Amino acid sequence: MKDKIMHFSIEHPKRVLWFTLLITLLVASQIARIHIDTDPENMLPEEQHDRVVHNQIKERFQLYDLIVVGMVNEQGIYNSQSLENLRDISEQIMQIEGVVAHELLSLATVDNISQEGPGTIRFNWMLPKEELTDDDAQQVQANVSRLPMFLDSLVSSDGKAAAVYVPIESKELSHEISQKIQALTSQLEGSDQYHITGLPVAEDTFGIEMFKQMAISAPLAGLAIFLLMWVFFRSFSLITAPMLVAMSTVLVTMGLLIGAGFTVHIMSSMIPIFLMPIAVVDSIHILSEFAEIHKPGARVKDSIRHVVGNLFQPMLFTSITSAVGFASLAFTPIPPVQVFGLFVAFGIVLAFLLTIIFIPAYIAVLSPESIEKLAQKHAGNESAIDLRGPLNIFHTLSGKYAKPAISAALAISVFSFLGIQHIQINDNPVRWFKEDHRIRVADKVLNEHFAGTYDAYLVLKKDSSAQELSFDESLHALAENNPAVKNLLSAAPESFRDFSEKISWYVQASDDALFEATEEADIEAFESVLMLAEKAQSSSKYFASPEALAYVENLQAALQGGGVVGKSNSFADLVKTVYRELQGGEQEYYRLPDNARQTAQTVLSYQSSHRPNDLWHFVTPDYNEVAVWMQLKSGDNKDMAEVIKQVNAYIESNPLPDEVSLEWGGLTYINVIWQDAMVNGMLYSLMGAFVMVFAVMVILFRSVIFGVLAMIPLSFTIAFIYGLIGWIGKDYDMPVAVLSSLTLGLSVDFAIHFLDRARTIQSETGDWKQTLSLMFDEPGIAILRNAVVISIGFLPLLAAPLVPYNTVGIFLASIMAASCVVTLILLPAILTVLQNLIFKNQTLKETV
């Protein structure tokens, strides 16, 4: 099979080249249909429970994703100029397409509730609509300081910052809207500074920059690899081949992904960067061996046949194992990661096919002169970097100092193991930007002044089904005794939206029926229905009761003491504030009303304001659910997780009232959920991949011992890399989690090449010492070259302004370095120590 393929490509090279080009262009044309998706929410499947709940909460409480615009003035914002700026910017932002204007929240859009003489309460815009004086500004400061709902949310208590919360229709518009806001703020006069942040902006802006990075980092990495290969092989025409393989692999894979209708997510945007090294690796083995083997004067076609024949098996093995490693990502519960894993796996297989079909064809069409030149150069050892130095060291270490080398490896393993214990699982989309990025700066400044720009919602929900059941029973009992009531029941709609709507219908219907009724008995019966319904109506408003609100109040107080939640706002805070103003404004009245009727009437007064609908962000119209809006100073998942822990602890010692349940929403919370899914998913997928790769190794090598040996470098490397992460305190975040698969795929590569060649050479020489020397010739050089090319080739990623790209760059380099060193020292050292055991079987098998 492989011979047939090779024969075809060597004999009909031009056809192969044209065909590859055609297919590549055809599939790559799909890339034009690219659709970027940076919404981390999509890390969870659409039907995932927490995501569904999150969206329901948004709908029920009419909540939107928020961009946070902060105005900071170190001299204080309570001057006419700053407040007018705040008013102007609020009004201008409302005009921007995609902004939910009526829900925009700032001092300029809210009401002040105040006392105006004895017995008089005043509702008026917090910022007068007319021209402001500095006296007005002072008055505003005095007014705001009385309203706890606004303090540290709309303005900072140090008087130096004000915030505009900009609700947006769709997260995808965040970057565009934030750009427009920035353009607006830059035109304002005065000494106020403006900052824009919020999770949606961070996420969407990341997408835009990511798109740029796809166009910058990946090609840059390609260029670096190209230059390094030139250093090693000194033949542009020859090293163009791996570049073409890499490019074709990347283009076809991305073309297929986009053509199949998948969005390009943060993960899939990195596919080119992951595929490039993998695609190049095999070609480097071929070129390296070709350069070694092809001596001046020899027939090119024979040399190719020889090289590909030697390398076919290890290349097939490495491709299969790498592909298995990535394909195992399909077992994670995260759709973008599944897509990423499967397409990288596809890319690896494609790269293998291209390597064995395209590379021979390419070399076959090269002019004999250029190959001749290569052979001569190589024979003259003109390579700019001499890799024999380090190889000799490795040779000595694994030969003479095999035991100390193994001991050192064991020590490092212990070090790694301890480091892994220190791993901190954490992520935060804002931290995907470098510290000097304006979003990071805004995040820092605004969270210094305010209670927090990250939000999470805690929803308490009363189940009214028991109450509804008893209402239905009473209703039917009344219907049994009176035919008119029975008629009323049969006139009712088949189903109601909820219990509250049902009650409301019966109140209205019985009231109307009463007006029409003439018979004394009917009047009495309808009055009973009306009474029943009205009673149900009052008692069904669970969160109007002081007991229910007190629970919310205490929970909030506990969270406030927990140190992570900067501030929380709830229906209880709103009721307490309005109640106080109704009672004359003295602080002693800042408390919950005595009964549900008082709550209802307090709320009715509030509803005569400019923004009555703000109420429904905190409580549902049926008063069966309340949402506590929590402001967090940090969007770190570990902090959100801490808040969840605190709430659970509170509930543990203060059980939720009967029939009340708890739900979470908000982007900060959702991030924790997908992180958990990711970490667990990655762990499973890594373990699954480990087992599968081991199985594949045993099957391919037809030896358990060789299977175990092949797993050593990757186990060591993975442990080492993650141990290092633990020790240096780098958060285990999304890119780091995904890199585990790459580690698995790449470090097994070197081991396979090494073991396969070692076994072949050993069977030829029969003497391990001699084999070891030979191993540090051509195979050692190829492995080291690969490691150097890829390590250095990915350093351009460090220049990207996005932290996940830097992470990938650093880790690719470390992975390559670590697994190369392990493969070239630890593996031969083990073989040296255990040569008798290992190769006795080997020779036995070979002779059988």
Add this chain to the structure above:
Amino acid sequence: MRNLINKTIISGGLALLAFHAYAQDISVDDIVKKANHVAFYQGNDGRAENRMKFVDSSGREQMRQFTILRKDVGETDGDQLFFVLFERPTDVNGTAFLVKKHINKDDDRWLYLPSLDLVKRISAGDKRTSFVGSDFFYEDVSGRALTEDTHVLVETTDTHYVVDNIPKDPASVEFKHFKVWINKQTFLPEKTEYYKDGEKLYRTIEALKHEVVDGFVTVTEMKVSNLETGGYTISQMRFIKYDMGTPDSVFSERSLRTPPQQWLSRPKP
């Protein structure tokens, strides 16, 4: 005289052609005056039971039921007195509003909260705040002074005068201007559209149903739609009665705590 014309048109309808000819000559000031009268000043006093349903963008309903009493002060369409008593939902039963509407100065407003046994004077900065949480503004219930806007007749259709109203003090209101469709025959303002900057239509008021009550064309169902929130409020007026001879004493602070049942109760059919 004005009333007479109205009544003639409503009851007769024979004068249609004559009216048409007359209509060509009517000034925009007369149109808005008549419309204002029909909408807010018919009879010397009146009562109605109002059931308001607010429906939010996701279809959730809330209901408020109240009785409203009105009395005009003076002969011309000027100051007015209002008394509003809430019945439902039961947890706000007994809550009452007293409003003394002034054309040339801020209204006086009182609120009584029975569960807190509290009478509060409410001083609102403007009249364009929500009426008890509905999509109606106070101004929609009690009327907007004609002197606050400049009126322009922008179109005369077969059935309607379309009048554009531009506020004289733009800072006092949230709209840029509003257009009213006034029925040529009845002078009932049947539709109002409010526009924001950039000609963005964001709010409408429609008269969905009307009846002739005690000889006056009266809107019995109105709808306010908030196009920004996607919510709307429907107000149904029932048990309407005009010219009951309600005394001024009904509109006193005393009534807040002790509702004047005699005048609030439903008229005998």
